[in-house]
Amino acid sequence: MKQKVEKVVKPDEHWREALSDEEYRVCREQGTEAPFSGKLLHNKATGIYACTCCKAPLFISDxxxxxxCGWPSFDAPINDGAIRYLEDLSHGMTRTEIRCAACDSHLGxxxxxGPKTTGERFCVNSVSLIFNNSQKSGE
Incomplete structure (x- = not known):
């Protein structure tokens, strides 16, 4: 059963003021950060990965x-309602784009x-995520 997510709807002016240029380009304009450049790529700490824009929890370190691949990868989201899936036909490919279900921020x-546990690889831009290690995964 899909978990309900509280929607976050804010005007574009809010996002332009609240986010850095790079965060805005990736999160609001469906951009991509350069591979192997993200600050969270090699993060091995225990905690929660949340949306840069609205702070909704998206993934756990487990x-x-x-x-x-050059971007942080996860085999599953934190719950069934955290991620929104869209068909992406850009760049001459058919892919599945993932967005924050709460605020519609582009994630990757x-x-x-992916690994045998789920068979899926959620390939996420570091700039789309904030890491919070004050909340331990599993809590």
Missing amino acids: NKYDSG HVFPD
Whole structure:
């Protein structure tokens, strides 16, 4: 059963003021940070990965793994309602874009080549995430 998410709706002017240029480009304009450049790529601390824009919890460290793709990778979201899925036909490919279900922030893409636990690889831009290690995964 999909968990209900409280929607966060704010005008574009709010996001332009609240986010850095890079955060705005990636999160609100569906951009991508350069591979192997993200601050959370090699983070191994225990905690919660939340949306940069609205702070909604998205992933837990227990589900993070090194896929070698150049972006933080997870095999599952924190719950079934945290992520919104959209067909992405850009760049001559068919992919599944992932967005924060609460505020519609672009996170990255999900691919069917993940570990055997779920078979999915949620490939996420570091700039789309904030890390909070004051909340331990599993709490």
